Amino acid sequence: MRGGRDTRLLLYLPLAAAAAAPFFLSDYFQHMAVQIAIWSLVYTAWALMGRFRLTSLGHGAFLGVGAYVPTLLWNNYGVTPWLGIPLAMALAIALALIVGYPSSRQKVVGHYFALVTLALGQVVLLVIVAMRDVTGGSLGMTPHTVGHSWYALQLPNKAEFYAVALVAWLAGLVAWRYVERGMIRLALESIAEDEDAAESAGVDVLREKLKITAVSSGLTALGGALYAQYLMYLSPDAMSGVGISLQIVFAAIAGGMYNMLGPTIGAAFTILLTEGLRVLFGTHFVGAANTIYGALLVIFIIFMPRGIVGLAERILARPRVPPAPAAPEPAE
Amino acid sequence: MLSVKGVSKSFDGFLAVNRVSFDVASGEILGLIGPNGSGKSTIFNLIAGTLRPSGGSIAFEGREIAGLPAHRICRMGLARTFQIPRPFRRLALRENVTLAAFYGGRDVGSRAEAEAHAVAALDLVGLPNDPHTMIDGLGAAQLKKLELARALATRPRLLLADESLGGLDHAEMERAADMLGRIRRDLGITIVWVEHIMGVLMRVVDRVIVLDHGETIFQGVPRDAANDARVAEVYLGRSH
Known part of the structure; x- marks a missing residue:
């Protein structure tokens, strides 16, 4: 976003091409593409908070609500996901605000905020497991299948589902852009640095925090809903809890949480890496793939806190800085 | 009063x-x-x-x-400055002041209006009013002026x-x-x-x-x- 129109085109054209390519590729690549699009949305949603030092380790909670609520409504009451998903998003937002309001009010920030959210993710997982009569507990559940149906949002044709996932992903990017260009970015940056000073400058810290929390949790629930509709199988461990919550954090950081496309790059990178390692190792060296994956993430977080996009920005910016011997700035 | x-x-x-x-x-x-x-x-x-x-x-x-x-x-x-300047370093100098004008002022309907108040406050205290100057690189005296500009921008x-x-x-x-x-x-x-x-x-x-x-x-x-x-x-x- 720092570059001019030319660099922006240079970035967006290949991106648009990459986004369109899966329509012409095989089922296997479409399967990859759907997953990347859905997780890109989730990681983007997380980074909307993460970039402002609102480090949530509990976004699995919203993913879980998004996944289970529409399916439960469909299976038990025949409610279409087109209604169930907005309801799930509203419920996730409500849950986020119920936790976010007292946390912000009591100025729970930094590590303590992370711990509160960590607990939240786990609570949702435990609730799903405990309600095993309706959710199937740890064994998971499947939505009642009706074959191909837009009404039930059951699209065995991967290209169709990919189109849906792309729209959702774009919605995430639109939200990012809205924040990036709006006054809310200034407010949230100021809050991230110094809450008291932000308050004294007239920023309603509580209100602005809750706003971004609502957007982030709602979009995460949307991602969870699509993920469940796509897989047609829900399990507590895959949809919520600490594991998923941390996966969200790691991937968003690996991609770069300060850039609109960072979380998307993070999704593509982690999913392709997992898949590549799986193909490479197959059934030999069981656990090697996961070990390499884990080690890479540790390296990323320690040496590249701004992620892949941050590194790319640094490399791209380097040759352009020296050949600009501009006139010295006039003194104040 | x-x-x-x-x-x-x-x-x-x-x-x-x-x-x-x-x-x-x-x-x-x-x-x-x-x-x-x-x-x-x-x-x-x-x-x-x-x-x-x-x-x-x-x-x-x-x-x-x-x-x-x-x-x-x-x-x-009722606006205040801090004894030790507390600038928002991840925002540009002018953004620091625009923020205060937008959120701290009364009857500021748009960002453009807030920017105008910010420029006026920066001019008054004698700080650069361009959108690019960052906080890093400002001296102690300038940071104190920024505190003042941020308070004044709320009118x-x-x-x-x-x-x-x-x-x-x-x-x-x-x-x-x-x-x-x-x-x-x-x-x-x-x-x-x-x-x-x-x-x-x-x-x-x-x-x-x-x-x-x-x-x-x-x-x-x-x-x-x-x-x-x-x-x-x-x-x-x-x-x-």
Whole structure:
């Protein structure tokens, strides 16, 4: 976003091409593409908070609500996901605000905020497991299948589902852009640095925090809903809890949480890496793939806190800085 | 304009401010002085809403503001600066001020309007008003000007300026003192000025309040303060 129109085109054209390519590729690549699009949305949603030092380790909670609520409504009451998903998003937002309001009010920030959210993710997982009569507990559940149906949002044709996932992903990017260009970015940056000073400058810290929390949790629930509709199988461990919550954090950081496309790059990178390692190792060296994956993430977080996009920005910016011997700035 | 009555604040049993009362008249510059730890900054934090008073009442233009959140007090027209500048380093210089104009001002409907107020405030204090200058690279004097610009961009009727001169050289202090005088004269803003360097302050303020150990020990015109025995003992005596 720092570059001019030319660099922006240079970035967006290949991106648009990459986004369109899966329509012409095989089922296997479409399967990859759907997953990347859905997780890109989730990681983007997380980074909307993460970039402002609102480090949530509990976004699995919203993913879980998004996944289970529409399916439960469909299976038990025949409610279409087109209604169930907005309801799930509203419920996730409500849950986020119920936790976010007292946390912000009591100025729970930094590590303590992370711990509160960590607990939240786990609570949702435990609730799903405990309600095993309706959710199937740890064994998971499947939505009642009706074959191909837009009404039930059951699209065995991967290209169709990919189109849906792309729209959702774009919605995430639109939200990012809205924040990036709006006054809310200034407010949230100021809050991230110094809450008291932000308050004294007239920023309603509580209100602005809750706003971004609502957007982030709602979009995460949307991602969870699509993920469940796509897989047609829900399990507590895959949809919520600490594991998923941390996966969200790691991937968003690996991609770069300060850039609109960072979380998307993070999704593509982690999913392709997992898949590549799986193909490479197959059934030999069981656990090697996961070990390499884990080690890479540790390296990323320690040496590249701004992620892949941050590194790319640094490399791209380097040759352009020296050949600009501009006139010295006039003194104040 | 501002009426502070019997305001106290204790931190874990330590009484930082003990039943302090004073009034600020519209249009005046009131100096609030005292040695380090006398409670000046705490009183500022209580008035501006950064801290909640343990007791007493604070009325701004007739409305009780004690215990209100800081952003509401700011929006009512009461702005403050911090003793140690607290800029937002991840925002550009002008964004720092635009933020305050947008959120802290009243009747600011659009970002463009906020930018205009920000540019005016930056011009007034003598900082660059372009959108690109960043915070890193600004000197101590400029950061203090930024504090002032951020407060002024909210277009307050009352300005609480907290020890805005500490760390400046003599010429810079004189210029800053003149600036406060100009703000009162040209913008009609009432000012409460906290300072521990007495000399420069005495030249500009109409009235002065001297604090020691959280209590008021003197209220009056600067000339009398200089001759007051208790002031000389607790304040001037120590600095000589």
